[in-house]
Amino acid sequence: MKILKIVFLLALLAAVIIFPQVYTDETATTIAVFTLLFAAAVTGWNIFSGYTGYIALGHAVYYGVGAYAMALMAQDWHVPGGYVTFLLVPLAGLVAAIFAVPFGWIALRTRRHTFIVITIATFFIMQLMAYNLRNITNGSAGLSLPLTPPDWSGAFFNLPFYYVALAVLLLALATSWWIRNSKFGLGLLAIRDDEDRALGLGVKTGPFKLIAFVISAFFVGMVGGLHAYFNGSIYPPFAFDAFFDVSIALMGFLGGMGTLAGPIIGASLLEPTQQYFTLYLSDGGLYLIAYGVLFLAVILLLPQGIVPTVRQLWLKWRASRKQDEAEPALVAVGVGSGESRSLPENQERKEGVNS
Numbered sequence: 187m188k189i190l191k192i193v194f195l196l197a198l199l200a201a202v203i204i205f206p207q208v209y210t211d212e213t214a215t216t217i218a219v220f221t222l223l224f225a226a227a228v229t230g231w232n233i234f235s236g237y238t239g240y241i242a243l244g245h246a247v248y249y250g251v252g253a254y255a256m257a258l259m260a261q262d263w264h265v266p267g268g269y270v271t272f273l274l275v276p277l278a279g280l281v282a283a284i285f286a287v288p289f290g291w292i293a294l295r296t297r298r299h300t301f302i303v304i305t306i307a308t309f310f311i312m313q314l315m316a317y318n319l320r321n322i323t324n325g326s327a328g329l330s331l332p333l334t335p336p337d338w339s340g341a342f343f344n345l346p347f348y349y350v351a352l353a354v355l356l357l358a359l360a361t362s363w364w365i366r367n368s369k370f371g372l373g374l375l376a377i378r379d380d381e382d383r384a385l386g387l388g389v390k391t392g393p394f395k396l397i398a399f400v401i402s403a404f405f406v407g408m409v410g411g412l413h414a415y416f417n418g419s420i421y422p423p424f425a426f427d428a429f430f431d432v433s434i435a436l437m438g439f440l441g442g443m444g445t446l447a448g449p450i451i452g453a454s455l456l457e458p459t460q461q462y463f464t465l466y467l468s469d470g471g472l473y474l475i476a477y478g479v480l481f482l483a484v485i486l487l488l489p490q491g492i493v494p495t496v497r498q499l500w501l502k503w504r505a506s507r508k509q510d511e512a513e514p515a516l517v518a519v520g521v522g523s524g525e526s527r528s529l530p531e532n533q534e535r536k537e538g539v540n541s
Contacts, residue, residue, distance in 0.1 A: 206348050215344035219416065221457040222351035223409050227430075228437045228449035229358040230405025233365060234398045235435075236443035239378035240294075242399075243431045244305030245406050247289065247312045248282035250425030252407030253414035254316070255281035257329040260415075267332035272350050275411050282407020283400045290399035294392065297381070306431075313426035328421035331414055347416045354412065355450075358405045363446055365398070374398055378444070429474070432481065433460065440484045442491025451492055456480075 206215045227249070235242050256278040265271055293304040316323045323329065334343065365371040373394045376384035385391050414420045433456070441452030463476050488495060 202352065206345055210341045212341055212344065215341070215348060217458055217461050219344055219347050219351055220461065221453055222348065222355050223413055223416075224433065224437060224457045225450050225453035226351065226355040226358045227406050227409040228434045228441075228453050229355065229362055230402045230409070231434045232402075232438055232443060232445075232449045233358075233362050233405070234395075234402035236438060236445070236448070237365065237371060237374035237378060238395055238398055240297075240395065241302055241435065242305050242402075243302055243435060244293075244307075244309040245403070245434060246426050246428065246430040247305075247309050248286055248403035248406045249410035249413075249427075249430055250312060250316065250422075251285050252278040252282040252410030253420045253425045254323060254329070255407070256411030256414050257331050257420050258322070260332050261329065265332055267334045268338075269346065271332055271415055272346070272412075275350065275354070275408050275415075278411030279404040279406075279408035282410065283404040286400045286403030287396070290396050290403075294395045294399065309426060309428065309431065313422055316422035316426055323422065326422060328419055328424075330419045331417075333418070347412065351409075351412060354405070354408050359446065359450070361401065361405075365401075366446065370394065370397070375444070429477075432477070433457075436477070436481045436484060439481075439491060440488065442493035442495075445491070445493040448491050448493040 205218060209215065209218075227245075231242065231245055234240065256274055259265065259274050259277060260271060265274065289308055293301055293308065296304060317325055319325075338346070365374070373384065373389045373391075376387070376389055377391050377394060381391055410425070414425070417424070437452030437456050438449055439452070440456060441448030441450065459480075460477065463472075490498075
């Protein structure tokens with residue numbers, strides 16, 4: 187089974203790599219870029235929310251900080267457009283991680299609903315600051331990023347962004363796998379199950395949560411910077427968008443929080459759906475209503491997500507299959523038939539008769 191799993195994952199990775207070479211349609215590759223970006227963002231969000239159980243609804247803060255950091259660094263350092271600009275993506279994530287330290291330290295002093303409210307409040311504060319700090323953000327006029335080279339035109343334009351987004355996703359996925367299989371990850375899962383008990387067992391819950399929060403913000407900031415360069419400009423409503431928080435939370439819930447494959451599955455299913463809603467249900471904000479209905483449906487019908495639900499069904503099927511295989515053997519020794527006595531009981535009866 188392990189060999190088959192490895193072969194399947196390698197085949198899937200190969201298919202993702204060659205996808206833009208086979209499907210050169212600009213619409214398809216654009217949706218693929220957005221899907222990879224959101225998959226990376228949800229994977230980063232899952233490192234904190236999925237492993238600790240703290241539902242964060244303010245990660246658009248670090249998405250926006252990463253986007254603005256990308257634009258400001260490119261302008262101040264006079265970075266030309268092209269492949270060189272991609273080198274700023276990790277720095278954008280680093281800036282977002284630095285912002286996450288004080289915000290996380292404040293928010294993580296609370297729990298449950300209070301934590302959610304604080305993350306939402308942080309988002310609105312940062313959005314207002316983006317409008318009012320005109321000397322830095324240029325207010326509602328926004329900022330422009332370096333123009334891409336002239337030869338980045340047509341179907342080729344999406345290719346560099348596609349493969350850089352794929353690299354960010356693979357890095358986020360590798361980090362998530364390492365955390366889940368480490369002592370640090372066990373501490374996060376213990377916090378999710380029972381934080382007070384984990385604290386009593388010696389888990390440093392405060393530092394553990396803050397480190398996971400900062401790592402999560404780092405990847406979301408990288409996605410924000412790359413997305414800003416992909417669009418070519420950035421504005422406060424785009425950088426600090428409440429719909430981004432709803433989207434990544436919904437993708438995490440749908441795929442399965444606390445799993446490795448769940449965020450990728452959720453993003454692969456919902457991001458193309460979101461693009462469809464935006465294209466065909468954009469009049470009057472109908473796509474927001476449709477997305478809200480979809481969010482409620484996921485919460486009610488799949489509260490654990492796709493991956494945990496499928497895993498439970500698989501284990502249940504294996505258990506029932508083993509039980510079916512064991513029944514003929516039990517019947518052969520007299521269990522389950524009219525002869526309800528076990529072998530030791532029959533043996534004792536024979537010894538009594540002989541004596």
